[in-house]
Amino acid sequence: MSITRVIGGERRCATxxxxxxxxxxxxxxxxxxxxxxxxEEDVQDREFWNRKVLLSSLIGANRTLQYVKxxxxxxxxxxxxxxxxxxxxxxxxxxxxxxxxxSHSWLKxxxxxxxxxxxxxxxxxxKNARAWSxxxxxxxxxxxxxxxxxxGFNDWELMQIRGILKDAEHVPKPFEIGEPYTAxxxxxxxxxxxxxxxEAGGVMRFPVFVxxxxx
Numbered sequence: 001m002s003i004t005r006v007i008g009g010e011r012r013c014a015t016x017x018x019x020x021x022x023x024x025x026x027x028x029x030x031x032x033x034x035x036x037x038x039x040e041e042d043v044q045d046r047e048f049w050n051r052k053v054l055l056s057s058l059i060g061a062n063r064t065l066q067y068v069k070x071x072x073x074x075x076x077x078x079x080x081x082x083x084x085x086x087x088x089x090x091x092x093x094x095x096x097x098x099x100x101x102x103s104h105s106w107l108k109x110x111x112x113x114x115x116x117x118x119x120x121x122x123x124x125x126x127k128n129a130r131a132w133s134x135x136x137x138x139x140x141x142x143x144x145x146x147x148x149x150x151x152g153f154n155d156w157e158l159m160q161i162r163g164i165l166k167d168a169e170h171v172p173k174p175f176e177i178g179e180p181y182t183a184x185x186x187x188x189x190x191x192x193x194x195x196x197x198x199e200a201g202g203v204m205r206f207p208v209f210v211x212x213x214x215x
Contacts, residue, residue: 152209
């Protein structure tokens with residue numbers, strides 16, 4: 001089983017027209033970990049280890065394209081992920097063929113942070129299958145916007161929370177979040193897990209609902 005670290009892109013340089021100094025200080029590097037074709041030959045049916053050998057021989061010492069070596073030290077790799085606050089690991093079967101969909105041959109192990117308890121101060125409108133309920137809950141902690149959580153709910157939890165939101169008093173929005181939402185006054189609190197907190201806004205990335213919390 002091979003291991004690949006999943007690294008977030010939050011700290012990338014987003015300058016539209018970088019100077020030569022910035023280009024030198026923050027060079028753009030493409031991390032290459034797999035290949036699907038070799039010239040006109042389709043290599044998706046080759047085993048993963050074989051595709052890695054081909055890829056390594058093609059890239060060589062290229063400075064812009066960097067070959068991602070497979071790792072097999074799972075415990076050490078996981079400790080690095082936790083230490084560097086990265087998103088997780090992807091475990092890969094070295095004998096697997098490439099498939100363009102979710103597979104048991106590639107497993108993502110997520111580095112969830114300990115859950116936080118946040119106040120619910122609003123909700124976004126539901127769409128499609130969730131049109132009858134809500135899209136996401138707008139969260140606040142210590143008076144600051146903490147993010148929006150829209151996943152992790154089962155049908156019973158959606159019904160329960162919808163009932164609370166429906167009966168709640170509408171109030172002025174405590175802050176803008178970049179999308180329409182209805183602000184409400186409620187004692188509802190929820191426990192949420194997430195990957196990390198953004199450096200700029202202190203907002204949870206990829207929050208997932210765990211449970212409601214008694215006030």
